[in-house]
Amino acid sequence: MSAVTLRSALQSQPVSYGFWLTLPSAAVAKTILRRSPEYSEGGFSWVLIDAEHGLINDSHYYELTNAIGHEGASPIIRVPWPEEWMIKRALDAGAHGIMTPMCHTAEDAAKVVSYCKYPPVGVRGYGPMFAPHSFPGVKPAEYDEKTHGEVLVVVQIESRPGVENVEKIANVEGLDVLFIGPFDLAKQMRVTRGGEEHEAAILRVLKAAKSAGKKAAIFCSDGDDALRRSQQGFDMVSIITDVGVFGDGMLRELEKAKGTTKAEGKRDGY
Secondary structure, eight states, rough: OOOOHHHHHHHOOOEOOOOOOOOOOHHHHHHHHHHHHOOGGOOOEEEEEESSHHHHHHHTTHHHHHHHTTTEEEEEEEEEESOOHHHHHHHTTOOOOEEEEEOOOOHHHHHHHHHHHOOOOOOOOOOSSHHHSSSSTTOOGGGHHHHHTSSSEEEEOSSSHHHTHHHHHOOOTTTOEEEEEEHHHHHHHOOOTTTTTHHHHHHHHHHHHHHHHHEEEOOOHHHHHHHHHHHHTOSSSEEEEEEHHHHHHHHHHHHHHOOOOOOOOOOOOO
């Protein structure tokens, strides 16, 4: 059995579900995970800790990875930029995987892989004093053996160069997942989100990942969006953000309290 929950899920389940954590709150993460179905029935297998656009920085990593890891899900940290020191800090705090934004070339992806792996595979500095704490059942002395090859390496394809080079990116050894950021992809390509060219780019990334034997993942705005993407063949989907749930949920209950409940439309945003 894999020491990483998400890697196990990707190997054994048709789709692995997760959500976006933008608030630096272990209590929020644990509350959501505790309310999800039992894991045997297919609950959340991962949580994206967003240190790129969320209100999270590396001083929050340790508490968040431990909170999530001990609820039976994998903490995946999205660092602000694919820099070696940022990746090292996230891994040493207990991340089960790393996501980096704006992967444009195979060379970009190869560097990320290198930063995530110890020598001789990569160049990751050694000092896992706290990293084992977020892996239930893994003793500190077992961290290297049981998790080094298990840590997931995820890069985001969210630019025109990224799409144009996606077949080469997908074939980078050691890379596990191609993750699509649909909002940035549309903006960086200067196309309409949800339009024909945007959707064609998304499907090209999906095809490239599958052809290379890698997993394909995508950010989704809500459950309906996630269902559509999973039916397209995506292996890993986020269903919504923490702030999306809080904002929409509070407004919905306020409308009920006032007797002015409106029919819910398609959710379109974070």
